[in-house]
Amino acid sequence: ANKAAVTVIGLGPMGQAMAGAYLDAGYEVTVWNRTAARAAALVARGAHRAETVEEALAANELVILSLTDYDAVYAILEPAAGALRGRVLVNLSSDTPERAREAAAWAAGHGAEHLTGGVQTPPSGIGSPESSTFYSGPKEVFEAHEAALKVLTGADYRGTxxxxxxxxxxxxxxxxxTAMLSYLHATAVTAANGITAQEFLPYAQSTMASLPNFLAFYAPRIDAGNHEGDVDKLAMGVASVDHVLHTAEGSGVGTTLPAAVLEVFRRGMERGYGGDSFTRLLDVFREG
Ligand code: NDP
Known part of the structure; x- marks a missing residue:
């Protein structure tokens, strides 16, 4: 049998880590990058550098795309679209769901399969099965290439x-x-009060660690459309957020972030949801 082989197009920090993981796993690796010099270290480790995008596509059925966004994907593949037939494009470039659907249709129009991927790890996590990537697209295509995809990270198939x-x-x-900015905002308030990030750390961690329990409590109620104010009331929440905003203000810290949160609560109050749980704010979000 032939050696397992893959093409990696896009050699930013992620693509380099991916091509490296395939080399480590004993794959024959063909790479292409707009800035060819970025392939040098991989070539030194045994990768083949394709001279053209067409050559990179012709080299292997399985083609990993690791680009900034889908505009970059089209910038590279459109001029080489004639070489797409029969290829399986695993698009690990970030973009919106709508753009992923368009790209899958575009690829199909050129006779190629398309799997969308969402990588949930930085380059340092590439090559570890504990890291995870979301995939979607044709199930049989995912299954046919699952072993190769798992060289990169764990694979979480979400649907067609x-x-x-x-x-x-x-x-x-x-x-x-949003969560990380909440942390940064609280850190600005603590810093303004002479408390270091290191001193704040165990408290910040404890607050973040309490969140999964809240999610587990509210998720079934949200699905059941139950926004009863038996445990928390929006009117209580709005007063609490107001105190947060004024604490920041009193510390000389900008209030853009708590003001945005307060605005959402206020809209809920205006609609008469004051006696309901804060989860009723879902209606405020839905109505835009
Ligand atoms: P980069 O933005 O550094 O990827 C750059 C790659 O895209 C390079 O190969 C670059 O080529 C190429 N590129 C960009 N624009 C064009 C263009 N117009 N034409 C041709 N090539 C282009 O991203 P990363 O490597 O960091 O990540 C890749 C993807 O993975 C991104 O979508 C990112 O959101 C996602 N991701 C990244 C994570 C991270 O921690 N880095 C974590 C999880 C996901 P050139 O070298 O010539 O500039």
Whole structure:
């Protein structure tokens, strides 16, 4: 049997780590990058550097794309679209679910399969089975290449809709950035009060560690449409957020972030949800 082989297009920090993981796993690796010099270290380790995108596509059925976004994917593949037939594109570039669906249709139009991926680890986590990547697209295509994908990270197949992996990735990012900014804002308040980030750390960790229990409590109630104010009331929440905002203000720290949170609570109050749980704010979000 031939040696397992893969093409990696895009050699940013992620693509380099991915091509490296395949070399470590004994794959024959073909690489292509717009800035060819970035392939040098991989070539020294045994990778083949394709001269053109067409050559990179022709080399292997399995083609990993690790680019900044889908604009970069099209910038590279559109001029070489004639070489796409029969290829399996594993697109690990971040973008929106809608763009992933468009790309899958575009690839199909050129006779290629498309798996969307959402990688949930930095380059240092590539090559570890404990890291995880969301995948979506045709199930049989995922299954046929699952072993090769698992050289990179664990693989969490979310379904056939090509948008799903991007959606799961983006909802993680939605939570991640908002949560991390909440941490940074609280850290600005502690710093303004002479408390170091290191001193604050165990308390910040404890607050974050309490969140999974809240999620587990509210998730079934949300699915059941139960926003009863038996445990928490929006009117209590709005007063609490107001205190947070004024504590920041009193510490000389900007209030943009708590003001945005307060605005969401206020809209809920205006709609008469004051006696309901804060989860009723879902209606405020849904109505935009
Ligand atoms: P980069 O943005 O550094 O990837 C850059 C790659 O895209 C390079 O190969 C670059 O080529 C290429 N590129 C960008 N624009 C174009 C273009 N117009 N034409 C041709 N090539 C282009 O990202 P990373 O390597 O850090 O990540 C890759 C993907 O993985 C991104 O979508 C990122 O969101 C995602 N990701 C990254 C994580 C991380 O920690 N880094 C974590 C999880 C996901 P050139 O070298 O020539 O500039």
């Amino acid at each position: 809709d090509p948008g799903l992996a991007a959606l799961y990735y983006q909802i993680q990012m939605d939570m991640f950035w």
